[in-house]
Amino acid sequence: MAIDLCNKSPGSLAEQDPGSWDEAVESPVLLEDLGTDQRERLNFAYRTTLSSVDPRFVAGDPAAWSSDFGYALDKVAIRLDNRSNEELRRAALSHPDPAMREQALYEYADRDHRDAIELLRDAVRNDPNREVRWDALWAIEKLGGPQAITTLREFLSDSDPEIAEWSKLFISELQTGDPAFDARAGLYTPGRTFDESIYLLIHCDLYVRLDASNTHWGKISLAPQGLARIYGQAHACPNVATRERQLVIAKTISGLHEDGSPHCDNYLFRGFTDRTRRDRGNFFFESLVPRTFFRSGHADDPSAGVTQANIGFARYGTWHLEPKFQVHEEAAIRYVRGRFQGWGYVNLANIAGKSLEEVLTPGNGVLSTLHHPEVGPMTNAFILGTFKGKLNDWDGDGVIDLNSRDVYSTVDGEIDSNQDGVADEAGRTCCDYTNLLP
Template identity: 85%
Template sequence: MAIDLCNKSPAALAESDPGSWADAGHAEPVLLDDLGTEQRDALNFAYRTTLSNVDPRFVAGDPAAWASDFGYALDRVAIRLDNRTNDELREQALKHPDPAMREQALFEYADRDHADAIELLAQAIRDDTDRQVRWDALWAVEKLGGARAVATLQRFLKDADPEIAEWSRLFTSELQTGDPAFDGRAGKSTPGRTFDETIFLLIHCDLYVRLDDSNQHWGKISLAPQGLARIYGQAHACPNVATREKQLVIAKTIDGLHTDGSPHVDNYLFRGFTDRTRRDRGNFFFESLVPRPFFKSGRADDPSQGVAQANIGFARYGTWHLEPRFQIHDEYAIRYVRGRFQGWGHVNLARIAGKPLEEVLTPGNGVLSTLHDPEVGPMTNAFILGTFKGKLNDWDGDGVIDLNSRPVYSTAEGEIDSDQDGIPDEPGLTCCDWTTRQLP
């Protein structure tokens, strides 16, 4: 099964409080560490078997509660567009010179759900020299879940890199309790910034491509965070305390697209609702609708096959968790965010057919799209959905968490702001003007 499918367990779907362990007849919870080796193996086997074989209709009742998930349906029938063998994936996951390609091999192998996937991920977490490969691999371990995943994550709780240690703590806590946990480092704000927070996002995406007009043939690419960032841009969630419950900016940059070395800026203003019935968190559903040039070539800033103007929509929903120790304007800061997203895209199949993955995962080699445009709609052939996570990190290595130090080139309304002074380069412009840029 795909590692990004929802866990449709009875507890997750129950409308009422399941009660405490004591109410269920137990004096206290049974900890994973208290289980013997055989008990752990049995628990892990039961977990994996249940996820792989259970028919959620017999768990959730009404199939409309889960079986209408388009991504769930597509995942069961789509063929993998990454045709590397398992041996090739294992080799490249550990030895490819490009960290994004090592990570892509790790996520593809994990998505195939092999028995030794967690072992391979653990080896990469231990040995890889790229810290983002390491923490993204930790996330892949969490996605696979089960007792073996918890035990693997716990091995890195005291890692020499504080960020690896905290991600390990966070993912372990999520698997055991459903909520994240953090370390005790202090936090600091960078004065004079447009945003109160600039949260680096990890995004894992399943890209389902319609291969012909019959609607009977679908392909799938499971994009790891660094591969997705290379194609569509590295994203930062940029909230301000005063407005975060109704809007925020997702600021994206693509490196390596412009010949002058400048980042390709692509900002999205999201608006929506947030539920604040709990003091320590907010549950949100936001949507974005922004004007964009649509490149029929399937590559950003490439007008070789024509350009159309369209309004591109995207949806994101999830939960942010607050940190009482970090104060911004007398309010708690967002320490961590997690959620799901979905939208539409255009993949030029002729551009990627027969190409090695290194030539597919290139800057800008994929564009977002819409169905609601008479010219662009018929070219829309990809359904994009996935999960995201982001937490505040210590980016300068001084032992203090940085709340808003990340470089983002956006005003509070999503307009491009190259010098980050809060004033737009050009009012209303939210994406780089392709007519002034030259592709390599």
């Protein structure tokens, strides 16, 4: 979350030049020049935006705005990525691994340097990996301000429609609080388990307790591709009939199994959704799933022993509907955004003295819980962050794909390796590591 806080503290707002809004606002007009209908729409947009104002900067009860645990930790945690700024800039533009280029970009942005947006712009312009490009656009939005908007505008006509649409979406969010999309048509594929499979971008800050005194904390700001490499690439998988009360987050980790098969790790979430507006849903969902906890701190590595535990996670946010995309006579979800939080275990011996390339490896970190007599005392990481996901055109035919992504889950989160809607093994929601033992 720290990138999102950059340039937004009272000190930053007072001391730094935020830049001019003249270039960030198209054709500015005076309020008195607006018509009655325009004034009403502007007032509605203003009141809507107030709901997303950071409460830490609004007078009121400190219990409501000064109790953010992640915000408190971010002020005291030391960076576990100790590369110099020059090393980060070099890695961001020239590292051969796209996930490492992206990780350097996010770490540099998280340090809040004045030229961060300029470095991110260079990556969007020149990086050959489209995910690095759209994740860099997201980092630009996180930094915010007039410079972010003018930079995002440079990519509105990008040759990659996804880059152009992400730019349009981020600009709209910064200006109005709501997303905006292009006019492409959508394609729904009948007969699949889920009505939609939405590819998620996830950025998180991992705060690690470094000793039992609770006075020393470390921090890693994980960019989307780095997080996906360790914990798995996630897809949000809703069905129209049940999306207001449950959905599956289907994750796959590539490169963990020696045979090349994806490591499947599915989470069934349940919760409440507010539908007082027809064009969106505000939700708060929780998941509680049985998992094998690897005491080594590395997924599928039982060398230090294993324990069975129930792992909980929370996610909350908003999904936005697209009336043009109809599924079972209902508007499909075109975009989702929100926050999440949970607990983890980081084996400090697995990362001490190692390069980031050695740390950001498949499975090198496990989710955890405090509610278990053995696992609880080992839990040392607080995980929180933000996620965004929109429907994309994955095959390049100019049409947005609603549910074409391969996800290995039943509607109840059970492993379904052949995607026929039937569980490989009733009740199993994560790959069984014992099948991989020699």
